[in-house]
Amino acid sequence: MTDLLAVQNVSFSRKEGRNGKRSILRGLNFGVKQGETVAILGQSGTGKTTLAHILAGLVPPSSGSVRYKGVETQLLSHRQNRALRSDLQMIFQDPYSSLDPRQTVSAIMHEPLWTHTLSKEQKDEHIAKMLHVLGLPPESFARRAHEFSGGQRQRIAIARALVGQPSLVIADEAVSALDVSAQARVLNVLLEQQQKTGLSLIFISHDMAVVRHMAHRVVVLADSTIVEEGPAQQIFANPRSAYTAALLQKDLWKDTNV
Amino acid sequence: MSILHRITGEARFPLLGLGLGCVCVLGILVPGVVLWLAHLHAAFSINIHARLTPPTPSHWLGTDPLGRDTLAFSLVGAVNSYAISFFSMVLALGLGTGLGVLAAGTGQKTKIIANGVVELGIAFPPIIIAALLVTLCGAGVVQEICALALFFIPGFVRLGQQAAANIYAQDYIAAARLSALTPWRILLRHVVPNMVPGLLVQFSVNVALAMLAETGLSYLGLGAPPPLPELGRILAFYQVHIYDHPHLVAVPGVVVLLLVLGTNMVGDGLRDRFTRQEKKS
8 A cells, every 4th residue: 555645764853053954854754654653753952843843844854854745845736735735724722812812713613625616514523523532522513712721622623634635644642631531531432433434643752652552553653763663553562672672662752841 | 120110019909000090981971972973062062151160060171362272172172182192093003913923924024124114213313303394394293193103113023023933933934834824814813913012012101102292292282283182282272361361371280190190000900810811821
């Protein structure tokens, strides 16, 4: 099966000072197949969120290419870009920054659907169903984002990412702001979507239990590059690099306030 | 925090400052507008036989050296001065914030232009610009509005740029881009609505400052030409009677004071209100 998303030799560096450059990511190569969950692991500051932004097409890579369904995301025409956008969504880490505080939940949820050709009633029905699945009451429709708690906001953000039935969702620490029961509900919703629609997931998380539960494959980032990549079961059972082994034993989490 | 703000502070009386401010401003502008529309002749009619009369039931604060009703003339002057200050701030807000938002949302070149405008605005003393403008274009309402707007454009550019840059850095903008919203839709749906509270506060504070600047310009004769009454020119005209009829200077002076104070209180009140809303969110 060909990759839904193919990352080829992607590097990213940021300007630092007048003439300096700091390398954030170097020569990354991996792919994501349809219906597959790929977990990206690494300590804080290893560039996981930057990579998520590059994969989502929000930031161009300094070199290399990201191909979605065989087309390079940076070379898309306006029409192709619109189609891609409704097909690729992202769940952000910070629930306070990811929802516009002045918008109602209804407006937030309609946003990913604005390129869809459904009628307003169909869209409303679709949104109400998604909110219900994620445990949000129907009256939340007319309330503004700032009226909700952090956990509720994150569930709204997850509902927004899933409402357009995308093919790929990039989840950057998507469940870390949730309590255990809400986490279980969200993870089950994601797995259900995966079974129903063949949704692919790129899962960035510090929670090893969540990664074990969700991931088919794991990519481990350290020192701006991939140190290990492979099937989740194999990596959890028999990590090849010492860094991965330490990471899995949570030795490296201790000094990163995670 | 100003003494005024402490007295009407948010802790005890959240809406007192806002309410008092509105009363001060509307208490002057509403009668002024009514006079403008209904009894303009009463404010302007010269009666040389009734010059410098003390307060009477028909002239509550007496008459001026040309026999005009001091209060009515000052109130009409207040409407003119306030309208000039208000519209100059509308112009400054539109141009300054527009350039600031453009600089925050687009490339490096616009940022350089915006920073140039800010530096240039700060480098030139405002009064020199106003004098230059009046010398080149002649005195008039439009020239005065433009001169006042020029004072405040750099501040609005900076404010607009910072506020828009903060909003563009939020994840909900990235989410909007992922939903294929065009830059124009993102600007109208997310950036502008989230900028409004901050801009509204700055706008009201700047109207008060513009009011003071406008009074200064018209006092120096750089404002709109007669017969349009403006508070600064009224003050300049009455000042020769400061020793024999001090109330003549006091009336337009108190009107300026109340308008500036009231507008500032409205600005402080709005800021408190928006800060509380932000804390809640």
